[in-house]
Structures are given as structure tokens and as C-alpha cells.
Amino acid sequence: MIPELGHYALVLALALALFQGVVPLVGARRGDSALIAVAAPVAVAQFLFVALSFSALAACYVMSDFSVSNVFENSHSAMPLIYRVTSVWGNHEGSMLLWVLILSIYGALVASFGANLPAALKATVLSVQSWIAATFYLFILTTSNPFLRLVDAPFEGRDLNPILQDLGLAIHPPLLYLGYVGCSIAFSFAVAALIEGRIDAAWARWVRPWTLAAWICLTLGIAMGSYWAYYELGWGGWWFWDPVENASLMPWLATTALLHSAVVMEKRDALKVWTILLAILAFSLSLIGTFLVRSGVLTSVHTFASDPTRGIFILAILVLFIGGSLALYAWRAPMLKQGGKFAPFSREGALVFNNLFLTTACATVFVGTLYPLALEALTGEKISVGAPFFNATFGPLFVPLLIAVPFGPLLAWKRGDLLAAAQRLTVAVGVGAVAIAATFVSEGSQPVLAPFGMGLALFVIVGALTDIAERTMLFRIPVGLALKRGIGLPRSAWGTAFAHLGLGLVLLGVTGETQWGSERIASLKPGEKITIRRYDLTFEGTVPRAGPNYRELAARFTVRRGGEVIGIMEPSKRTFATRSMTTTEAALMTRGTGQLYVSLGDPNPDGSIAVRVYHKPLVLLIWLGAVVMAVGGALSLSDRRLRVGAPKPAKGRAAAMQPAE
Amino acid sequence: MRRIALALACVVSLTAPALAVQPDEVLHDPALEARARTLSRELRCMVCQNQSIDDSDAPLARDLRILVRERLKAGDSDGQVMDFLVARYGEFVLLKPRFEWHTAILWLAPPVVLALGAIALFAFLRRGGGGPQPGPNADLTAAEKKRVAELLKADRG
Numbered sequence: 024m025i026p027e028l029g030h031y032a033l034v035l036a037l038a039l040a041l042f043q044g045v046v047p048l049v050g051a052r053r054g055d056s057a058l059i060a061v062a063a064p065v066a067v068a069q070f071l072f073v074a075l076s077f078s079a080l081a082a083c084y085v086m087s088d089f090s091v092s093n094v095f096e097n098s099h100s101a102m103p104l105i106y107r108v109t110s111v112w113g114n115h116e117g118s119m120l121l122w123v124l125i126l127s128i129y130g131a132l133v134a135s136f137g138a139n140l141p142a143a144l145k146a147t148v149l150s151v152q153s154w155i156a157a158t159f160y161l162f163i164l165t166t167s168n169p170f171l172r173l174v175d176a177p178f179e180g181r182d183l184n185p186i187l188q189d190l191g192l193a194i195h196p197p198l199l200y201l202g203y204v205g206c207s208i209a210f211s212f213a214v215a216a217l218i219e220g221r222i223d224a225a226w227a228r229w230v231r232p233w234t235l236a237a238w239i240c241l242t243l244g245i246a247m248g249s250y251w252a253y254y255e256l257g258w259g260g261w262w263f264w265d266p267v268e269n270a271s272l273m274p275w276l277a278t279t280a281l282l283h284s285a286v287v288m289e290k291r292d293a294l295k296v297w298t299i300l301l302a303i304l305a306f307s308l309s310l311i312g313t314f315l316v317r318s319g320v321l322t323s324v325h326t327f328a329s330d331p332t333r334g335i336f337i338l339a340i341l342v343l344f345i346g347g348s349l350a351l352y353a354w355r356a357p358m359l360k361q362g363g364k365f366a367p368f369s370r371e372g373a374l375v376f377n378n379l380f381l382t383t384a385c386a387t388v389f390v391g392t393l394y395p396l397a398l399e400a401l402t403g404e405k406i407s408v409g410a411p412f413f414n415a416t417f418g419p420l421f422v423p424l425l426i427a428v429p430f431g432p433l434l435a436w437k438r439g440d441l442l443a444a445a446q447r448l449t450v451a452v453g454v455g456a457v458a459i460a461a462t463f464v465s466e467g468s469q470p471v472l473a474p475f476g477m478g479l480a481l482f483v484i485v486g487a488l489t490d491i492a493e494r495t496m497l498f499r500i501p502v503g504l505a506l507k508r509g510i511g512l513p514r515s516a517w518g519t520a521f522a523h524l525g526l527g528l529v530l531l532g533v534t535g536e537t538q539w540g541s542e543r544i545a546s547l548k549p550g551e552k553i554t555i556r557r558y559d560l561t562f563e564g565t566v567p568r569a570g571p572n573y574r575e576l577a578a579r580f581t582v583r584r585g586g587e588v589i590g591i592m593e594p595s596k597r598t599f600a601t602r603s604m605t606t607t608e609a610a611l612m613t614r615g616t617g618q619l620y621v622s623l624g625d626p627n628p629d630g631s632i633a634v635r636v637y638h639k640p641l642v643l644l645i646w647l648g649a650v651v652m653a654v655g656g657a658l659s660l661s662d663r664r665l666r667v668g669a670p671k672p673a674k675g676r677a678a679a680m681q682p683a684e
Numbered sequence: 685m686r687r688i689a690l691a692l693a694c695v696v697s698l699t700a701p702a703l704a705v706q707p708d709e710v711l712h713d714p715a716l717e718a719r720a721r722t723l724s725r726e727l728r729c730m731v732c733q734n735q736s737i738d739d740s741d742a743p744l745a746r747d748l749r750i751l752v753r754e755r756l757k758a759g760d761s762d763g764q765v766m767d768f769l770v771a772r773y774g775e776f777v778l779l780k781p782r783f784e785w786h787t788a789i790l791w792l793a794p795p796v797v798l799a800l801g802a803i804a805l806f807a808f809l810r811r812g813g814g815g816p817q818p819g820p821n822a823d824l825t826a827a828e829k830k831r832v833a834e835l836l837k838a839d840r841g
Contacts, residue, residue: 379801402786405774405776407776412779416794633706
């Protein structure tokens, strides 16, 4: 009964979406306020039905109802409760249901908190959202129904893929989807603006909180996925330039560009046409990401061709939305008016520079990810495009961007003074130069890139702090007064500083990990030790253990530094009987911002065991930096101008307005 | 999550995945071993999803790693090792494709996009950064102008 209820709720959501996709739009065109008023309550109702549908599937998983095919394929009654819940989106059908759930949440949020939007614009936005929702409901119902039943209910499920039985699955996909799907709001606003044929600075202010929210989630989602891969896959890497990772990186790059260009639009009424295009591209890239991951096209062009139902459907969605929105853009964008002027060296100029390099980086990832697929489909020729290609192309594109980052906030609007900005960055440049020199002196000329990585990272970090120091007049007025000024600064200024600071920290972590990371591989017998940097790891022996749905062999290592015991590390290998699979559980020991990392290979007949030990200095900064960036986003989201909402319709009503978030 | 699921495609057939680089593969000469590792990172494990032979647990990757080390021990240069592998397994084995006519779009895309973007930007700034400044009331509709007038009046009053 419960799965049927969930299925039926999804059908009803589809019906509501079709209604919402047409009626408010017609109302907005005709100026019929009754039809316009329908949009918000229907959006909320749509959310309630999708939530009901999702809860129904979750209930099937929690109760281990193996008569539902999806539950049977991906769950096991012995799994801990948390994994039975996360299994809901650990598979294709369930993850698509999560996708539409989040889409409907965003729709309901716009409906509930968009009180300061012009009614017609809001109705049009909700209609466009509903077109997206309707196609995805249709996709789930026709090709990926999670509620299908089995005729003879099995007694036990096939278990969730052991690698996915991790807390990472609870956090990473929902965050990433919140980011992907969050891009749909900016997209809907862009399409609505094109339909209405007018756009102004207020548009940028309305869209900004949604884009920020999506960006925060994408940033955290990508960082979380990276950390998860790092500790779970057992070979110590944190970014593989895998097509699936690229699929999440592209929307991130586009959203980052969008956030920056929307600032220009909001403050200076310029770059409107470009900002609209970026909003369309950001969501298009999210859809392409969904297509890449969900259609099976990545495994092989041929697999895709042999079972094309899902792939073709998603491809049709892509063509419809990307093609449709770009066509609408080509038709309507020339009618939009351009805004204010600015000189090349100005805040606008710096933000445009940012956009140029971010979009080029995004295009590089796009071509690198899709070119092998296109080449194989067209000529049958197979080539590989992997990490070495992206490191050689993406890396150089980011260097000028990073050099420019500290300059941006220091340049004035309209016409800035590059020399004055450079003078104010003297400290940052000095710290960067000292870092380069110090690294050369202490570490030698090998590895080559290390000094420059350190120098650039510290330049970005100190540069971000310089902006705050300048604005608070720190070191020029008494500290207490500067502190007061700091509290009085707009939160978005703090947000910028934190986001840029986080970027510098990420670079610091990347430099440390790639340039000074070391690795030892050895076969150890009990009692033997392995030395890495200044750490000695003694292999004490192995211990067999049992978990709820697996058996594991843990190896015990005593870690010493300078003869003193500083801890125990226990990497293990787990065997999951249901799928007869083995996973490697690495052991991590955090020292400052660096980590020791131990992962196990196979035991040999003579009692020895293969071991891989890494020392990764500064590695934690990669993810901490991302968190600092997200904190910057959150600070910016709490900025007064976004809380109060915009624009003020009238003096007297300002107090009664709803927050924009 | 999905990357992890894909990485599985490589491991799933094995009941007991091993470490990527086995202790017995490691060469005694550290300089030679370092070269072998660098080369391994540029070579694809062909039965895996986007994994280098340096990362992969698959038996094929192990065979390739041993092959690379044998060629290096025999005195091959890095380029010769790569040529040997491409001759044997095709260009698919390279994670960084060579610049040839069929990979020209791939390699030229970043500089071309950057150059086109820079040219468009230059033209945009030459025109005065966003075209002529609109008149003070150019964007306002009649209703908005009326509202502005009302507000101004209210301010004065």
C-alpha cells in the first residue's frame, strides 16, 4: 500500500506541475491576478506531494520491504538504520526522486519567501520551475519508477554497494543536489526575465540569495565528495578529474562566475545580457552533469546506445531546456538594455576578468570531458583525457585568476587605480615573496612548483585580509575603533574576504599535498617498522573483527615520532558477504593540518602484509579552505540588503516585507 | 558518491582488491622508480573508468606497471616507453592525448576560448563598457514615473 501511495502522489505532483506550468504564466501575460495568485499555493502543494512520495520510498527502505524491487536491489535488513535511509538515494531511481524533491523544495521556498517579488515575475518564475519539474516527474514515472513491485517478495535484499555504506552518502549527494538544483532558480529567473523582456538591477538582487545558496551547497558538496573519495578509495587521491567530478565542477565554475557578474549587474546595472546567459549556462551544466552521470554514456558510448531509453529521455530534456532557453535568449536578449560604463581597471573590470578566466576554465573542463565521447561517437576513435591533460590546461588558467583575486576588492567602481591597489597590496606581495624565498632556502629547488605555490597562496590569503584591514583602517586607528568599524562592515565584504581567504587556503593545501607528500610501499611482517618523514610505524599484527554486515581484518600500527608513541592506527579490509566484495578502510592520523594515511594490501602466505603509507602535509587545508569559502558565502547571504529584500516598494511598507532568502 | 560507484567498475570483479602498486614491483633504483611512477600516472588502465595504472588495482594495470619498469631497466627513455605502449595498445592508453589533427579541438579549445573572450571583452570596453549610458528615465514605464513623482512629492511634503 505504501509504495502505491508514493507512486500515486508522484502522479498527482506531475498533474500539479503541468497546471502550474501553464495557468500562472497565462495569468502573468494577461495581467489576470486570480490566475497569478494560483502559482504559490500550487507550488507548495506540489512540494507536499513529492515529499509524501519520497517519504513513502524512505518508509519502504526503513521497513526493508523487499517486495519493492528498488529496495530489494539496494538494501539489506542487517544494515544499520542510517544506511537503510541513505540507500534511498544510493541508486538511480531514488536519487532522481531526491532530485525532484529538492526541486520542489526550492519551488515552495520561492513561493513562500518571494513576497517582495513583483507578482507577475514570481508567477512566471514558478511556471518555468514547473516545466523543469514536470519533465523530471515524467522521466521518473516512465523510465525510472522506484515503486515497482516484485511478484514474489524475496526474504532478503541484495545489500547496498559496500563502498556506499558510509556517512559520506548521507551528506554528499543531498548537498550536491541542493547545489545542482539550486541553479534552477537563477535559470527560471533568467527565462522569466527573457519572457518579460525587461531586466534591471533589482533582478540581480532577487537572484543573488538563491545563487549564493546553490553555490554554498555546491562548494560543500564537492569538498565533501572529495574528502569521501580520499578516505574511502584507499589510494590517497582527492581529485581525479573523473567525468563525474567534472560534472559537478562545471556548474561550480559557472555559478562562481555568475555570483561575480551579478554583483556588477546589481551595483552598476551593467553586464545584464551576459549575466542572464551565465544563469542559463549554470543550470544547463547541472543538467548536463545529471545526463552524464545518469544516462550511462560515460561507461561507453556503446552501452548508451544499447539501452537508450533513459539516456534518450534525458537527452531530450537537455535539448528542450538548453536549446529552448538559448533560443529564447538569442531572440529576446538583444531587446534588453545595456547599462553603465566602466574603465578596464575598475571593480567591474576585475569582475569581468574573473568571468573571462572562470568561463574559459569551465569550457576547458567541458571540452575535456565531452570530447572523447564526441570523437568516439563520430569517428569510432578512442582517446583518453585524464588528469595530466587537465593539470596542463586548467592549472595555467587559474594562475592569472589567483593573481588577480586580491586586486578585485581593492579597485574602485567605474574607474579604479591599479597602482594604488598594488601599493595597498605591498604587504601581501612581500609575504608572498618571502614565502617563495623561504621555501627555496629550506626545501631547495625541488620540487619546482612548491615555492611559487606557497608564494601565490600566501599572497591570496594576505590579500584577502588586506581588504578587511583597509576597510577597517586597522593599524591606522586604535584597535578598538577598527574593531567597531569591522562589525559595521557590510556582511558581504566579510563574505568576499572569507571566500577569497578560503581559496588561498585550498591552494596552500594543494601545494603542500602535491609537492611535499611522500609515500612508502612495503611488505611488513609483525614487529617490522616502516619510516616516513619523521614517523615510525611499527606493524603489531592483525586482528579479525565482525561488523553488523561484514567481517574485517584490521592491522595494528604503533606510530612513533622521535621514539615517543603518538598513537595507534588501524587500517582494515572489510569483506561484505552479500555482494562478496572487499573494501579497504584507510586509517588516518591528523597532525596539525597534515595527515598520515595507511591503507592495506593483501596478506601474504608468509604472514606479511602489503602496506601503503602516505604523509600528506597541509592536506586538510584543501577541505577546510572549501569550508571557509562556504562560510564566506553564508556571511554574504546574511548581508543586510538581502535580508531586507529589494527593491523597497514604498517607504511605509518596508518594515512589513519578507526576507529574500 | 557516483565517482566512487564508477571506481567500483574496476574493482567489482575482484573478490580481494590489492594495493595499486605492490611492494614487489618497486625498483631498487630510486631514480628509476620515480620515473616509473611519473610515467604510470600518465598511462590509463584500459579496463577501468578513468584511472591511471598508478591508481588501479586491476591485474592489467599491474602488468603494465611491470612492463614500464622492464622497459626502463632495459635503458629506454621516457619517450621510448610511451611510444612502445602506444604502438602496442593504441593512443587510448595515454591520459594526455598527443597533439594531432583529431585532438586539435581538444587542445586548442582553452586558448581559443580565452582569446575570443578577450577580443570580445576588448571590443566591449572600446565601445565604452556597455554602450551608451541610458537617459535618466529611459528604463522607467509610465506607471513607474508616476510613482517616482509621487515619492518625490511625498519627500518634499
